[in-house]
Amino acid sequence: MEIHEHIIELPKKVYVGNGILSKLRDYLFQLNVLEPVLVVTGPNVRKIVIDEVAKGLNEIGKIEFIEVLDSSIDEVNRVEEKAKQLNPKFVLGIGGGKTIDVAKYVAYKLNVNFISIPTAPSHDGITSPFASIKGLGKPVSVKAKMPYAIIADINVLSSAPRRLINSGIGDTIGKLVAVRDWKLASKLTGEYYGDYTASLALLSAKHALSCTRIIHRDLKYSVSLLTEALISSGVAMGMAGSTRPASGSEHLFAHAVDLLQPNAALHGELVGMGSIIMAYIHGINWREIRNALDRIGAPTTAKQLGIPNDVIIKALTIAHTIRPERYTILGDRGLTWASAEKVARDTGVIE
Ligand SMILES: NC(=O)C1=CN([C@@H]2O[C@H](COP(=O)(O)OP(=O)(O)OC[C@H]3O[C@@H](n4cnc5c(N)ncnc54)[C@H](OP(=O)(O)O)[C@@H]3O)[C@@H](O)[C@H]2O)C=CC1
Ligand SMILES: O=C(CO)COP(=O)(O)O
Ligand SMILES: [Zn+2]
Known part of the structure; x- marks a missing residue:
């Protein structure tokens, strides 16, 4: 049988549990998350999780938030511009599939670590090293960054519509x-x-x-x-x-x-x-x-x-x-x- 030559990409840590977003600060320390950090989120999601996230990020240092409206290449470019100004060591994607895809793709383009924090259990891009970006010429996913870590709070995920x-x-x-x-x-x-x-x-x-x-x-x-x-x-x-x-x-x-x-x-x-x-x-x-x-x-x-x-x-x-x-x-x-x-x-x- 022929051996298929391939590279396996896996996340370093996956945190799953009830209410664990309240421990965000500890996880980020465990993961050696260094500032500056760019947080990519969506307008609805930001309202839902912002307090918990802000608490967790308080002691990290320099943090900037950006909201994305869709997973188009225009939004990718806008986030990338912001990222180039900030020069983040980590990009956090907090939200649904589109937000995670944009964050993941920008992290891939800039070769920085990406942490996936899903707020809805609506898609399997939570952990994949691929992103579906509209406007790249094809409606299918493209290569992106495997998340360095995933933080899946079941309280948040089960409160999603x-x-x-x-x-x-x-x-x-x-x-x-x-x-x-x-x-x-x-x-x-x-x-x-x-x-x-x-x-x-x-x-x-x-x-x-x-x-x-x-x-x-x-x-x-x-x-x-x-x-x-x-x-x-x-x-x-x-x-x-x-x-x-x-x-x-x-x-x-x-x-x-x-x-x-x-x-x-x-x-x-x-x-x-x-x-x-x-x-x-x-x-x-x-x-x-x-x-x-x-x-x-x-x-x-x-x-x-x-x-x-x-x-x-x-x-x-x-x-x-x-x-x-x-x-x-x-x-x-x-x-x-x-x-x-x-x-x-x-x-x-x-x-
Ligand atoms: N990369 C991959 O391998 C994969 C990628 N995908 C992609 O993922 C996308 C689909 O993701 P999906 O999550 O279904 O859709 P969206 O990312 O469009 O999210 C739908 C809506 O749900 C909102 N939302 C998210 N979490 C919550 C919450 N906890 N409470 C209330 N509202 C919430 C979002 O708010 P807000 O406006 O704030 O964002 C958004 O308005 C597609 O583009 C698909 O192609 C799918 C599978 C695999
Ligand atoms: O949605 C996906 C897996 O659930 C990714 O699929 P595509 O590669 O077809 O975009
Ligand atoms: Zn799918």
């Missing part, structure tokens, strides 16, 4: 399809398939499925399970050196919808919906995925998201063009309009 929590479940359930696509590609094209990283991604998906059964009675425990699943999916990406274990045809559908109708839905919501359709095409248990998403109130129909049927069908017909180098069940030619309409109707995604 339920829609964001559900979205993280959708992003994670997507791995059931992504791993299928990867295995298929390895059989058809000879692409390297990493058994270990694929298993890790699948394990995350299985735990996300369990979350859908227990979240009604134990939100905090479910969010802690989900957070670990998101972290280990990110670790799978770091080990694989690519997002392959975590992103297949279900993500291509999500990226395609995002291109056709930007901001129509959260990333994980579209991934969840894409997973239903792609599982159907793979011939695996798509009903289990749909039922799991229904159970938690995550969207399983285009109507729930206010997305017109034509957008869903068009997205399915262009999904294979989004990342042609990554083979999936959609093949090289993708779906015709008629077959896209049929799969979307058969799965109940469109009426």
Whole structure:
């Protein structure tokens, strides 16, 4: 068997627990965080966590905050300009996926340490060495910095709006399809398939499925399970050196919808919906995925998201063009309009 040559990137420390943001100061000392520090956050998040964060950062020394509105290259450039003036030793990203991506990408460009402090369990970029930046020419993620450390406060994460929590479940359930696509590609094209990283991604998906059964009675425990699943999916990406274990045809559908109708839905919501359709095409248990998403109130129909049927069908017909180098069940030619309409109707995604 040929040995695949690769570099494994992993975070140095991962702190997970209830109310641990109050110990931010201690963690930063443990991590030898040196000033100046640039804190990248978002306008909503800043209001929610600012007091706790400010307390923790008080004794560090020179700190500056910057708020980002989206994960566009323009926002990256703005944060980078600020960073160049400050010359930070550490960049902290505090917020949802977009904020973390911008912070992570700027830290990568300037080669400074990055600490990931998620405030919503909505995506697996919490730990991955990749960032989704809009305006770089492709709707998919690019190489960025593996977080030096992650501080995941379950109190904060479980207080996030339920829609964001559900979205993280959708992003994670997507791995059931992504791993299928990867295995298929390895059989058809000879692409390297990493058994270990694929298993890790699948394990995350299985735990996300369990979350859908227990979240009604134990939100905090479910969010802690989900957070670990998101972290280990990110670790799978770091080990694989690519997002392959975590992103297949279900993500291509999500990226395609995002291109056709930007901001129509959260990333994980579209991934969840894409997973239903792609599982159907793979011939695996798509009903289990749909039922799991229904159970938690995550969207399983285009109507729930206010997305017109034509957008869903068009997205399915262009999904294979989004990342042609990554083979999936959609093949090289993708779906015709008629077959896209049929799969979307058969799965109940469109009426
Ligand atoms: N790098 C990677 O490997 C991955 C990247 N992604 C990317 O992540 C992004 C999706 O992230 P997602 O988090 O879903 O969306 P956003 O980052 O857009 O966050 C959605 C909203 O939630 C708010 N928010 C965050 N935390 C809280 C909280 N605790 N309470 C109240 N509001 C909160 C944010 O506020 P505010 O306005 O303050 O930001 C924002 O308005 C996509 O761009 C996707 O491509 C997804 C998966 C993997
Ligand atoms: O969202 C991701 C993993 O959940 C990253 O996927 P992409 O590489 O397709 O952007
Ligand atoms: Zn994703």
